[in-house]
Amino acid sequence: MGLFLFLISVVVILVAVTTPVVNSCPPSERAALLAFKAALHEPYLGIFNSWSGNDCCQNWYGVSCDPTTRSVADINLRGESEDPIFQKAGRTGFMTGTISPSICSLNHLTNIVIADWKGIDGQIPTCITSIPYLRILDLIGNRLTGPIPSDIGRLSRLTVLNVADNLISGGIPASIVNLPSLMHLDLRNNHISGEIPRDFGKLTMLSRALLSRNQIHGPIPSSISKIYRLADLDLSENQISGLIPEPLGRMQVLSTLNLDSNRISGKIPASLLGSSGIGILNLSRNSIEGYIPDAFGRRSYFTALDLSYNKLRGQIPKSISSAAYIGHLDLSYNHLCGRIPAGSPFDHLEASSFVSNDCLCGTPLKAC
Numbered sequence: 001m002g003l004f005l006f007l008i009s010v011v012v013i014l015v016a017v018t019t020p021v022v023n024s025c026p027p028s029e030r031a032a033l034l035a036f037k038a039a040l041h042e043p044y045l046g047i048f049n050s051w052s053g054n055d056c057c058q059n060w061y062g063v064s065c066d067p068t069t070r071s072v073a074d075i076n077l078r079g080e081s082e083d084p085i086f087q088k089a090g091r092t093g094f095m096t097g098t099i100s101p102s103i104c105s106l107n108h109l110t111n112i113v114i115a116d117w118k119g120i121d122g123q124i125p126t127c128i129t130s131i132p133y134l135r136i137l138d139l140i141g142n143r144l145t146g147p148i149p150s151d152i153g154r155l156s157r158l159t160v161l162n163v164a165d166n167l168i169s170g171g172i173p174a175s176i177v178n179l180p181s182l183m184h185l186d187l188r189n190n191h192i193s194g195e196i197p198r199d200f201g202k203l204t205m206l207s208r209a210l211l212s213r214n215q216i217h218g219p220i221p222s223s224i225s226k227i228y229r230l231a232d233l234d235l236s237e238n239q240i241s242g243l244i245p246e247p248l249g250r251m252q253v254l255s256t257l258n259l260d261s262n263r264i265s266g267k268i269p270a271s272l273l274g275s276s277g278i279g280i281l282n283l284s285r286n287s288i289e290g291y292i293p294d295a296f297g298r299r300s301y302f303t304a305l306d307l308s309y310n311k312l313r314g315q316i317p318k319s320i321s322s323a324a325y326i327g328h329l330d331l332s333y334n335h336l337c338g339r340i341p342a343g344s345p346f347d348h349l350e351a352s353s354f355v356s357n358d359c360l361c362g363t364p365l366k367a368c
Contacts, residue, residue, distance in 0.1 A: 024055035025065055028105065029072045033063065035102035036075075040120070042095040045085055047077070061085075071108035079116035079141065098122030099139075107131055115162075116141035123147075124163070129154045136160040140186065143167055148192075153178030164188040164210070171195070172216070177202040188234070189213040196235075201226035212236040212258065220245055220259075227251075234258040236282065244269055244283075249276040256280040260306065264288060268307070270295035278302070284330065285309040292316065292331075296323045304328040313358075316341060329353055336360050339368050 024030075033056050037048050050061045056072065057065035064074040079093030086092065095117035103112070104127035112128070114120065115138050123146030124139065135157050144166040152161070153175025161179070164186045171194030172187070183205050192214040201223025203209075207230060217239040224233065225247035231254060240262040248257065249271025257278050264286040270293035272281060280303055288310040294317035301324045308330040315338035316331065326345035333356040340346055340354060340362040351364045361368035 025057045025070050025072060027054075030054065030056045032102045032105040033060070033072065036100045039100035039102075040095055040097035042093070042117075044091065045089055045093055047085060047093075066108065069108065072106045073108060074111040074113075075103070075106075075109065076111060076113045077115070077117075078113060079118065092116070094118050095120055099125055099144075101125040101127050104128055104130055107133075109134055110157075111136040111138075113138040114142070115139060119143060121145060121167075124149060124168075126151075131155070132157075134158055135181075138162040139166065140164045141166075145169065147171070148173055148176075148187075151175055155179060157181055159205075160184045162186040163190065166190055168192055172197060172211075179203065180205065182206055183229075184208050186210045187214065191215060193217070195219075196221055198223060200224055203227060204229070206230055207253075208232045210234045212238070214238050216240060218242070220248075220264075222247060224248065225251055228253065230254055232256040235262065237261040239263055241265065243267075244272070244288075246271055248272065249274075249278070252277065254278055258282045259286070260284040262286055266290075268293055268312075273300060275299050280304045282306040283310065287311055289313070292320075292336075294319045296320045298322060298324050300324060300326075302326045302329075306330040307334070309333045312336060314338075316360075320345070332356050340365065 037051055042048060047061045050059055056063055057070055062075060062077040063072060065071060066073045096119040098121060099114060104125060109131050110133050118141060120142040121144060124144060126149045129149045129151045134155050138160060140162045147170030148168060150173045152173050158179050159181050161182060168190040172192060174197050177197050177199050182203050185206060188210050195218030196216060198221050200221045204227055206227050212234045219242035220240060222245040225245060230251060236258040243266035244264060246269040249269050255277055260282040267290035268288060272278060273293055274295035274297050279301055284306045291314040292312055296319040305326055312334040316336060318341060321341050321343055329345060329349055330353050332352060332354060336357040337359040340360055354360050354365055
């Protein structure tokens with residue numbers, strides 16, 4: 001009996017050693033990828049030539065699989081890349097077609113990057129919000145139309161949502177505030193309209209919110225000031241109106257605030273100029289009025305401060321000379337008067353920084 005058990009164990013070990021490990025992706029996922037490919041046309045680089053054979057986890061360009069389950073985990077297709085296939089062709093990518101809903105059958109996807117192909121159109125498949133593990137959705141640089149899926153907030157693991165440089169329309173979905181892990185939001189250069197959700201501040205992990213060059217209107221939600229990780233806020237070139245929320249100047253991490261080319265009115269909050277950590281502040285081309293707050297101090301450090309094309313009046317505040325640094329300053333096209341202060345930061349500025357005011361004088365303009 002002992003010999004029999006020994007022989008059985010040897011056979012089991014030999015079978016385990018000699019039986020090939022199943023490394024190929026599930027046939028259903030291979031079929032989904034081929035359906036995804038069928039809806040696209042890439043005429044120059046031949047990136048889909050490698051999509052052949054039974055194992056989509058093995059050398060299929062832009063496809064990565066989970067090493068344990070062999071399920072497709074990533075689709076990473078960029079039309080601008082340093083990959084040898086692009087360098088050899090000496091060109092960036094161009095692809096037409098649509099994003100097939102078949103991609104939603106790949107329900108173990110964590111990353112979807114279909115970026116910078118310039119010709120992919122159609123809508124974002126609404127079923128994409130049913131992919132439970134999705135962390136990155138990057139569709140920048142195509143010609144996608146239609147809205148962002150209304151239930152985008154279902155993607156509780158999403159950290160990056162980038163649909164910039166498309167033709168996306170409709171509003172910012174209300175459910176977007178239900179993305180607790182979202183860190184990077186880029187909606188720039190689309191046709192997005194409507195208002196920013198009032199409770200936008202629920203996105204407490206957000207570090208970048210880039211919404212410029214759209215048709216967004218309404219006020220800046222004061223709840224944004226609750227996003228303590230937010231470093232970059234760009235709402236420029238929209239139709240935003242109302243006042244600048246004063247708490248924005250008390251945000252500890254905010255370093256870039258671009259609100260230019262909107263319909264913002266009211267006064268400049270003193271908090272933006274004095275004790276904030278903002279280094280790039282652009283409020284130009286609005287309807288901001290009143291005086292420039294006399295609130296500069298040693299913590300004021302601006303690589304760029306642009307207040308041009310507004311309705312500001314009065315004198316340039318004397319405290320501006322106490323700022324730690326101001327690299328670029330533009331106060332042109334306002335209603336400012338009086339003498340331009342001498343010394344830093346004014347000793348390196350040109351007349352273009354001060355032109356078209358009511359009665360400014362002194363270097364670099366005419367003498368007082």
